[in-house]
Amino acid sequence: MIAVVLAAGGGTRYAGPTHKLDAVADPDGRTVARRAVDAAREAGIGPVVVVTADHVRTTHPADVTVITNPAWNQGQATSLRCGLDAARAAGATRVVVGLGDQPGVTAEAWRAVAAAGTVSPIAIATYDGRRGHPVSLDESVWSLLPTEGDEGARSLMRLRPDLVREVPCQGSPRDIDTLEDLHRWQNSSSTSSPSTARSTRRGP
Numbered sequence: 001m002i003a004v005v006l007a008a009g010g011g012t013r014y015a016g017p018t019h020k021l022d023a024v025a026d027p028d029g030r031t032v033a034r035r036a037v038d039a040a041r042e043a044g045i046g047p048v049v050v051v052t053a054d055h056v057r058t059t060h061p062a063d064v065t066v067i068t069n070p071a072w073n074q075g076q077a078t079s080l081r082c083g084l085d086a087a088r089a090a091g092a093t094r095v096v097v098g099l100g101d102q103p104g105v106t107a108e109a110w111r112a113v114a115a116a117g118t119v120s121p122i123a124i125a126t127y128d129g130r131r132g133h134p135v136s137l138d139e140s141v142w143s144l145l146p147t148e149g150d151e152g153a154r155s156l157m158r159l160r161p162d163l164v165r166e167v168p169c170q171g172s173p174r175d176i177d178t179l180e181d182l183h184r185w186q187n188s189s190s191t192s193s194p195s196t197a198r199s200t201r202r203g204p
Contacts, residue, residue: 001117002092003040003110003134004083007033007100008053008072016179022057023182025103032176033058035103040134043110045096049086051079052100075149084142097152098134103185104172110134112167120165122157125173131157131166132173 007021014020021033037060040048049065053072060066067086071078087095096114098105109125116123117136124135135153144156157164176182
């Protein structure tokens with residue numbers, strides 16, 4: 001099993017001076033992407049792979065495998081495919097996938113979804129009953145996933161709900177898409193529990 005963090009989007013809605021993934025999220029200087037990757041590393045579920053793009057500048061520790069997706073502008077599904085290719089090359093039979101623009105997803109969420117993935121082809125985190133990330137994907141469903149577009153595993157989960165196990169998690173699945181999102185994250189993370197935050201994204 002490997003953990004895959006998708007961090008290759010265009011970030012076109014973000015009006016800050018950097019790419020949104022490179023924006024500072026923490027007082028200690030960690031970027032949005034680095035915070036998301038650190039949660040995957042802390043979870044300890046397996047090797048961590050980051051799928052990124054040339055325009056994202058965040059650097060990662062030496063224990064993280066970084067893959068550049070040259071086709072990132074063809075949709076999130078292409079980045080997911082890069083992660084699956086890395087899993088195959090490593091001999092892994094399962095991936096747990098998270099997003100680089102969700103700094104509030106916790107290591108505990110990664111671990112809970114990884115554990116549920118041992119008994120279900122697809123396991124997905126829920127927050128207050130709403131699906132989010134991370135999501136665990138067994139190799140038996142990899143060939144069923146889309147190869148382009150931005151849906152990732154969502155279309156498969158709609159078609160095959162029998163394959164899906166939901167995993168209630170604590171934390172915040174909120175996306176950082178705009179400068180306002182970043183400011184809200186910075187303010188709420190310093191004044192309240194991240195479990196109170198809601199996501200505007202429907203799921204992976």
